[in-house]
Amino acid sequence: MTAPEKSALAGFRVIELANERIAFAGKLLADMGADVILVEPPGGDPARRYPPFLDDVPGPERSLWWWHYNTSKRGVTLDLERNEDRAQFKELVTTADILLESEPRGRLAALGLDYHDLRAARPELIFVSMTPYGRGGSDAPAVDLTLLAGGGPAWSCGYDDHTLPPVRGGGGQSYHTGCHFAAMSALTALFWRLTSGEGQFIDVSMHQAQNVTTEAASYSWLVAQQTVQRQTGRHAAAVPTGETQMRCQDGRWVNTGVPPRSPADYGAILGWVRELALEADFPEAIFLEMGANLEKPLTYDRIGVDDEATAIFMAGREALALIAANVSAYDYFIGCQRRGVAVGVIYSPEEAFEDEHFKARGFQVAVEHEDLARTFRYPGAPYRLTASPWRISRRAPKLGEHNAELLRQPAKTG
Amino acid sequence: MDGSSGPTPEALTAMPQALAGVRICDFCGQLAGAGATRWLAAFGAEVIRIEDPVRQGRWDILRGIGPFVDERRGIEFGGGYNNHNVEKLGITINLRTERGKELLAEIVRQSDCVTENFAAGVLERLGFGYERLKALRPDIIYVSNCGFGQVGPYAAFKTWGPIVQAVSGLSFASGLPGQPPAGWGYSYMDHTGGYYMAMAILLALIHRKRTGEGQWVDLACTESALTLHGPALLDWSVNGRPTRREGQPHSNRNEWPPMAPHGVYASAGEDAWVAIACRGEADWRRLAAVIDTPWTDDMTFASLAGRLANQDALDAHLSAWTAARDKFEVQRLLREAGVPCSAVQTPQERVDQDPDTEGLWPLVTHTAMGEVRVDGLPARFSATPWTMTRGAPCLGEHNEAVFGRLLGLSPAEVAELQAEGVI
Numbered sequence: 001m002t003a004p005e006k007s008a009l010a011g012f013r014v015i016e017l018a019n020e021r022i023a024f025a026g027k028l029l030a031d032m033g034a035d036v037i038l039v040e041p042p043g044g045d046p047a048r049r050y051p052p053f054l055d056d057v058p059g060p061e062r063s064l065w066w067w068h069y070n071t072s073k074r075g076v077t078l079d080l081e082r083n084e085d086r087a088q089f090k091e092l093v094t095t096a097d098i099l100l101e102s103e104p105r106g107r108l109a110a111l112g113l114d115y116h117d118l119r120a121a122r123p124e125l126i127f128v129s130m131t132p133y134g135r136g137g138s139d140a141p142a143v144d145l146t147l148l149a150g151g152g153p154a155w156s157c158g159y160d161d162h163t164l165p166p167v168r169g170g171g172g173q174s175y176h177t178g179c180h181f182a183a184m185s186a187l188t189a190l191f192w193r194l195t196s197g198e199g200q201f202i203d204v205s206m207h208q209a210q211n212v213t214t215e216a217a218s219y220s221w222l223v224a225q226q227t228v229q230r231q232t233g234r235h236a237a238a239v240p241t242g243e244t245q246m247r248c249q250d251g252r253w254v255n256t257g258v259p260p261r262s263p264a265d266y267g268a269i270l271g272w273v274r275e276l277a278l279e280a281d282f283p284e285a286i287f288l289e290m291g292a293n294l295e296k297p298l299t300y301d302r303i304g305v306d307d308e309a310t311a312i313f314m315a316g317r318e319a320l321a322l323i324a325a326n327v328s329a330y331d332y333f334i335g336c337q338r339r340g341v342a343v344g345v346i347y348s349p350e351e352a353f354e355d356e357h358f359k360a361r362g363f364q365v366a367v368e369h370e371d372l373a374r375t376f377r378y379p380g381a382p383y384r385l386t387a388s389p390w391r392i393s394r395r396a397p398k399l400g401e402h403n404a405e406l407l408r409q410p411a412k413t414g
Numbered sequence: 415m416d417g418s419s420g421p422t423p424e425a426l427t428a429m430p431q432a433l434a435g436v437r438i439c440d441f442c443g444q445l446a447g448a449g450a451t452r453w454l455a456a457f458g459a460e461v462i463r464i465e466d467p468v469r470q471g472r473w474d475i476l477r478g479i480g481p482f483v484d485e486r487r488g489i490e491f492g493g494g495y496n497n498h499n500v501e502k503l504g505i506t507i508n509l510r511t512e513r514g515k516e517l518l519a520e521i522v523r524q525s526d527c528v529t530e531n532f533a534a535g536v537l538e539r540l541g542f543g544y545e546r547l548k549a550l551r552p553d554i555i556y557v558s559n560c561g562f563g564q565v566g567p568y569a570a571f572k573t574w575g576p577i578v579q580a581v582s583g584l585s586f587a588s589g590l591p592g593q594p595p596a597g598w599g600y601s602y603m604d605h606t607g608g609y610y611m612a613m614a615i616l617l618a619l620i621h622r623k624r625t626g627e628g629q630w631v632d633l634a635c636t637e638s639a640l641t642l643h644g645p646a647l648l649d650w651s652v653n654g655r656p657t658r659r660e661g662q663p664h665s666n667r668n669e670w671p672p673m674a675p676h677g678v679y680a681s682a683g684e685d686a687w688v689a690i691a692c693r694g695e696a697d698w699r700r701l702a703a704v705i706d707t708p709w710t711d712d713m714t715f716a717s718l719a720g721r722l723a724n725q726d727a728l729d730a731h732l733s734a735w736t737a738a739r740d741k742f743e744v745q746r747l748l749r750e751a752g753v754p755c756s757a758v759q760t761p762q763e764r765v766d767q768d769p770d771t772e773g774l775w776p777l778v779t780h781t782a783m784g785e786v787r788v789d790g791l792p793a794r795f796s797a798t799p800w801t802m803t804r805g806a807p808c809l810g811e812h813n814e815a816v817f818g819r820l821l822g823l824s825p826a827e828v829a830e831l832q833a834e835g836v837i
Contacts, residue, residue, distance in 0.1 A: 008617040008618070008620055008621040009617070009620070028613065032617055049671070050645075050670050050671045051669065051670050051671065051672070052645060052648070052649040052653060052655070052669075052670065054652060054653070055653065056653065064645050064648035064649055064652055064653075065644075065645045065670050067648060068644030068645050068647075068648055069644065133770045134770070134792075134794070137769075137770040138749075138769070138770050140749040140754075140755075140756075141693075141697075141749070141752055141753065141754045142754050142756070143668075143673070143691045143693060143754045144668075145666070145668065145676060145677075145678075145689050145691050145754070146689045146690075146691060146754045146755060146756035147756070148689075149678065149687075149688070149689035149756040149757065149758045149759070150689075150756035150757065150758075150759050150764075150768075151759075151764070152759065152761065152764050153598075153599075153600075153602070154678065154687075154689065154758050155599075155758055155759060155760055155761065156598075156599030156600050157588060157596055157597070157598055157599040158596050158599070159590075159593060159594075159596055162685050164590060164593070165590075165666060165677070165678040165679070165680065165687055166678055166687055166758050167588055167589060167590060167596040167665055167666060167678075168588070168665050168666050168678070168689075169584065169587065169588040169596075169598050169602065169665065170584075170587035170588055170663055170665035171584070171587050171642050171643050171646070173602070173642065176606075176642055177605075177606070177609075180606065180609040180610075180613070181609070181791075181792055181793055182793075183613055184453060184609060184612050184613055184616065184793075185793045185795070187613060187616035187617060187620065188432045188433065188453075188457050188616060188795075188798075189432060189795065189797075189798065190616075190620060191432060191433065191616060191619055191620055191623070192430070192432035192433070192797075192798050194620065194623050194624070196430065198797060199797075200795055200796045200797035200798065201795075201796040202793055202794065202795050202796070203793065203794040204792060204793045205770070205792045205793075206792075207770050207771070207792075208770070208771060208774050208790075208792030209792040211764055211765075211771050211774060211789075211792070212774065212789040212790065212791065212792055213602070213605045213606070214600055214761075215445065215494075215575075215600035215601050215602075215604065215605065216481070216494060216600060217599075217600060217761050218761060218764070218765060218789055219481065219493055219494060219497045219788065219789065220480075220481045220493070220761065221761035221762055221765050221766075222493075222497075222765060222775060222786070222787040222788065222789075223481040223482070223483055223493035223496075223497075223786060223787070224480065224481035224482060224483065224493065225762075226481055227760060227761055227762060228599075228761065230599050231599065232594060232596065232597075233576075233585065233594060233595055233596065233597040234576060234597070234599070235576070235599060235600055235601070236599035236600060238481075244576065245594055245595065245597070247594070253580075253594060253595055254580070255576050255577060255579075255580040255585060255597065256577075258574060333581075337568070337570075337571040337572065340572070341572075342571075342572035342573060342574060342577055343577065344573070344576070344577035344578070344579075344580030344581040344585075345580060345581060346580045346581075346585050346586050346595050346597075347580070347581055347582070347583050347586060348583055348586045348587075348656060348657045348658040349582075349583030349586070349587060349640070349643035349646045349647055349650070349657055350583075350646070350647065350650035350651075350656050350657060350658070351583070351658070352581060352582050352583045352636075352640050353583075353640065353647050353650065353651070355581075356567055357562060357566045357567045357568040358566075358636075358637065358640065360566045360567055361563060361565065361566040361634065361637065363637055363640065364651075376648070376651060376652050377651040378644075378647075378648065378651070379640060379641050379643070379644055379647045380637075380641075381637065381641075382610050382633075382637060382638040382641045383610050383611075383613070383614040383631055383632070383633040383637075383638065384563070384631060384632040384633070384634075385614060385617060385618060385621070385629060385631050386629045386630050386631070386632070387618075387621065387627050387628070387629030388617065388618070388621040388627075388629065
């Protein structure tokens with residue numbers, strides 16, 4: 001067990017104004033050792049009522065959504081509409097290094113709690129505002145779905161069949177992307193403060209964050225005024241490309257990412273066809289043999305132009321399809337990878353969570369819920385800092401759990 | 415604070431840079447790595463990108479592939495490469511040569527971080543594993559980023575963005591019922607792996623600034639990805655409920671919290687779509703008031719439970735309404751009413767016609783390509799803003815400058831190294 005003082009952000013304090021959009025940014029900093037104090041209204045943040053719930057029984061302390069996004073934080077309740085509580089909040093801020101907020105437009109200014117109001121008392125404060133369209137942008141209401149629709153990702157995700165709608169990638173990813181930028185911003189400003197002693201105001205637009213997280217969709221337009229089109233399970237492209245997803249014998253899917261093109265790949269695939277005794281059913285095996293004897297990988301400009309290159313390329317794809325029809329998705333994944341062919345099994349999240357690789361790396365971490373006298377398995381570290389490690393230091397806070405230790409006089413709850 | 419009026423270009427150059435003085439010895443390529451050091455470079459870190467002169471830097475496949483600004487082709491014209499490597503310096507070193515290894519060792523001694531996203535073990539085999547790096551500079555920060563990490567049963571497996579997304583559950587969680595996985599139409603995890611890598615570098619820099627201690631960071635892109643399913647994983651580990659179950663995924667709908675309507679609906683025009691979500695009863699009443707036709711008064715839809723139970727019928731009604739209207743007209747009507755709504759925007763609409771992306775696409779100057787617009791950063795810093803003016807480096811573009819300034823080599827010596835195939 002690593003001592004907590006070794007955490008990268010130990011000793012830094014973060015005030016987070018509870019909001020579903022910004023919760024993940026707080027978690028990113030909290031799990032790296034920052035003292036994150038979550039400020040909720042007395043009735044609790046609405047996200048406490050988000051399913052799924054422990055044993056499917058609703059309750060403000062039973063939301064697994066809440067549990068996940070608020071690990072390693074402490075929590076207080078303050079009614080910012082009340083003078084006394086605002087004073088308490090300002091006092092807390094004078095002890096803070098970073099403030100994270102995603103409040104409705106204008107609310108903090110109306111309360112006298114915006115950056116201009118706070119920096120006099122705390123010049124070294126790093127004030128991170130992350131809102132759907134940024135402080136200077138549109139004030140339209142937004143949720144994950146509409147951010148991904150307007151910001152670019154949805155345009156690129158979906159199916160070859162364009163009578164089906166564009167698809168939103170699951171998991172609340174627009175909030176994650178926004179929060180990644182909020183956390184990178186906070187850390188960048190914190191590094192600078194260690195030298196300069198100065199704080200600053202940072203305005204993150206979630207809409208813009210999606211816009212620069214679309215890979216070739218944005219830069220194909222910026223560079224060449226080309227429009228990518230969505231395709232099933234693979235990169236949206238200006239010029240259609242071949243399928244990369246395949247269904248295996250057990251009905252489950254794999255993705256090859258890109259089709260094989262190297263001599264080593266063709267040799268390995270041929271060997272596997274033989275191992276499975278499928279060569280008799282696969283006359284194109286001769287092209288695999290030719291592929292294995294190539295001097296260098298096939299280049300895309302020859303495929304579809306040069307007959308031999310095209311035949312080899314097609315044989316590689318067809319051989320993989322034949323193998324896939326004869327083995328399970330997992331065996332296909334392992335079999336390809338052990339032969340040096342890049343393939344991924346399409347796992348559900350829980351299947352990945354239970355996979356031996358992630359278990360061996362210690363991805364599952366135990367978090368104690370002493371109030372329930374139970375311990376649960378949580379998703380673990382996104383990166384492994386060996387000297388100042390990631391760590392969940394505690395379960396999510398209950399409503400007002402730390403009022404007594406952090407506030408002058410506990411605010412009334414409920 | 416109003417973020418609408420940013421500083422003028424002149425004021426920008428006069429402002430401090432948050433990461434000035436940080437030097438990164440950078441082997442990062444593609445997007446998963448290059449995306450990380452791109453952030454650092456935009457805030458003033460000196461990112462020295464090292465490439466292989468023998469293969470003309472083609473390990474990074476983006477060097478030579480489109481989009482292209484014009485008819486010119488080759489390793490100096492890859493649009494993606496330029497996008498991901500703005501503000502970096504570019505040098506070449508042939509690490510097959512002893513002299514090349516000496517040059518790298520000297521650069522490592524003068525760097526704060528070494529960053530790479532090779533397959534696991536590649537840098538080690540080149541003679542620059544963490545132990546060696548630490549011997550060269552005891553407080554070095556070494557950040558490696560690969561698909562499955564440097565240790566574990568799958569460490570040797572190869573990945574691309576789509577494979578990371580497949581194995582981590584992201585592809586599965588994107589799709590419609592009765593259809594194959596839709597997955598992600600781009601390498602979401604190349605971007606996001608890069609964001610985690612940037613955070614890891616910054617965290618390690620902060621730790622070193624306070625303690626003097628360097629470290630190695632092992633980043634497995636699949637693991638970063640797996641953290642992006644938190645509530646679903648807890649629903650599994652706590653309640654035993656898998657996401658692989660009848661009717662799932664249905665990722666244009668929303669379970670946590672439940673919302674209805676919540677979907678992507680066809681609007682007038684070819685392949686035109688609009689996303690609409692009602693967060694609660696108030697949004698539903700606002701939507702119904704805008705639509706103002708009898709079906710919205712159907713008691714079936716009067717409660718969230720009713721709308722969830724009859725979501726297919728609800729979606730059919732709503733689709734009929736949207737199908738008769740332009741997607742931006744729907745967006746305007748519903749936003750004015752206070753209902754979350756957005757057109758599914760095409761790249762052109764987002765980049766060229768959306769006031770909310772103004773200032774997001776800086777124009778940089780690339781030595782060979784000329785002026786090109788690139789992705790900017792979605793954050794405005796009041797004291798230390800990001801800047802992007804220089805395009806990605808051409809192969810070895812900064813050999814003379816970097817070897818001269820850091821290693822004290824004269825232009826003649828640099829030319830000789832080049833002639834000998836060392837750089």
